Amino acid sequence: MSAELTAGSIPPIALRPRTPAPIVAAPRRAVLALIGNHLRGPLNRLIAASSIIPNDPVLDVRLFPWTQLFRDRWEEIRAEAVEVALCGHASPSDGGSAPDQHAMPQTTDSPSLGHSDHVYRVDENAARCPVTSGLARQVPGLSSAFFSLLAPGTHVPAHRGVSKGLVTCHLGLGVPRDGDARMRVGRRVVRWAEGETLVFDDTFEHEVWNDTDEICLVLLLEFDRPLRNPGKWIANLVRQTARRAAFAQERRRNLTA
Numbered sequence: 001m002s003a004e005l006t007a008g009s010i011p012p013i014a015l016r017p018r019t020p021a022p023i024v025a026a027p028r029r030a031v032l033a034l035i036g037n038h039l040r041g042p043l044n045r046l047i048a049a050s051s052i053i054p055n056d057p058v059l060d061v062r063l064f065p066w067t068q069l070f071r072d073r074w075e076e077i078r079a080e081a082v083e084v085a086l087c088g089h090a091s092p093s094d095g096g097s098a099p100d101q102h103a104m105p106q107t108t109d110s111p112s113l114g115h116s117d118h119v120y121r122v123d124e125n126a127a128r129c130p131v132t133s134g135l136a137r138q139v140p141g142l143s144s145a146f147f148s149l150l151a152p153g154t155h156v157p158a159h160r161g162v163s164k165g166l167v168t169c170h171l172g173l174g175v176p177r178d179g180d181a182r183m184r185v186g187r188r189v190v191r192w193a194e195g196e197t198l199v200f201d202d203t204f205e206h207e208v209w210n211d212t213d214e215i216c217l218v219l220l221l222e223f224d225r226p227l228r229n230p231g232k233w234i235a236n237l238v239r240q241t242a243r244r245a246a247f248a249q250e251r252r253r254n255l256t257a
Contacts, residue, residue: 001081043234044164044203049140050231051164059167059188059203067197070171070219075193076218078173080129081147141224147173150181150216155209158184161202162242164225165235170198171219179212192218 019235025243048055061067070077126133136145143166161168174190175181182191186204200206210216227235 008190012245026188032110040162043238047164047225047227047231047235050228050234052226052228053167055164055201057201057206058188059199059201061199063196064169064199065169066139067169067199069138070169070221071195071197073131074171074173076131077129077135078217079193080132081173081217084128084147085126115244135222139221139223143222143224145219145221146219148220150208150210150218152210152213153216156207158205158207160205163235164201164203165227165231166202166222167199167225167237168202169221169223171221172196172198173219174215174217176210176212176214176216178214179210179256181210181212181216183208192216 013165021117037244053059089171132145139145148170170192172194175194180191182189183206184190185200185202185206192198225235
């Protein structure tokens, strides 16, 4: 691991996980969230039944030929990440947490490069990362792209993604060699490697540990699961509904402000 990625050389603010403010959902939103949680399982099963790729927790990267573009240029991507994400030159990508989500330790300082249901493009960050942004635009059905920093000693508790319509890809950029940085997806435990991609379905329960003294740095990409109908219709409906949700609009307004 290069010297500039060690914990001691990164500004303290980048190492300090942010403590989330207490999340209190408005009564109407709490009811909508409850309904959404009950519908999530049946909808995800319908989406899974229409999947063109396997519904495994961890997926073969060869199913996604575009991942080779990121493996080929990972060192250039890491250079941009060090300049932007680690040196504090990025504009914040988070426009505010969703009030209906459970509290989760905030472990990332991540410049958003792409666009997703709840994270909106930050043009300043994309301009500072021309290689990463250019490659991200070649990802079919890109939903979001951002650098993710996992602070030393961090544990992200078990949780699940919302929609089976999205698949997640990690590109290892700075992986500590002393200690153990790992992720459990379902029953499988995986580890990152610099310059390698890891593709998984985050609707399976997953949790992350960084039992090292260094920051773990990855590029995180979310993209559309290849689907047939009716699963594709359902996934699009879920996305459109999520984008119209009050907390998503609030996040967009906060980011714009």
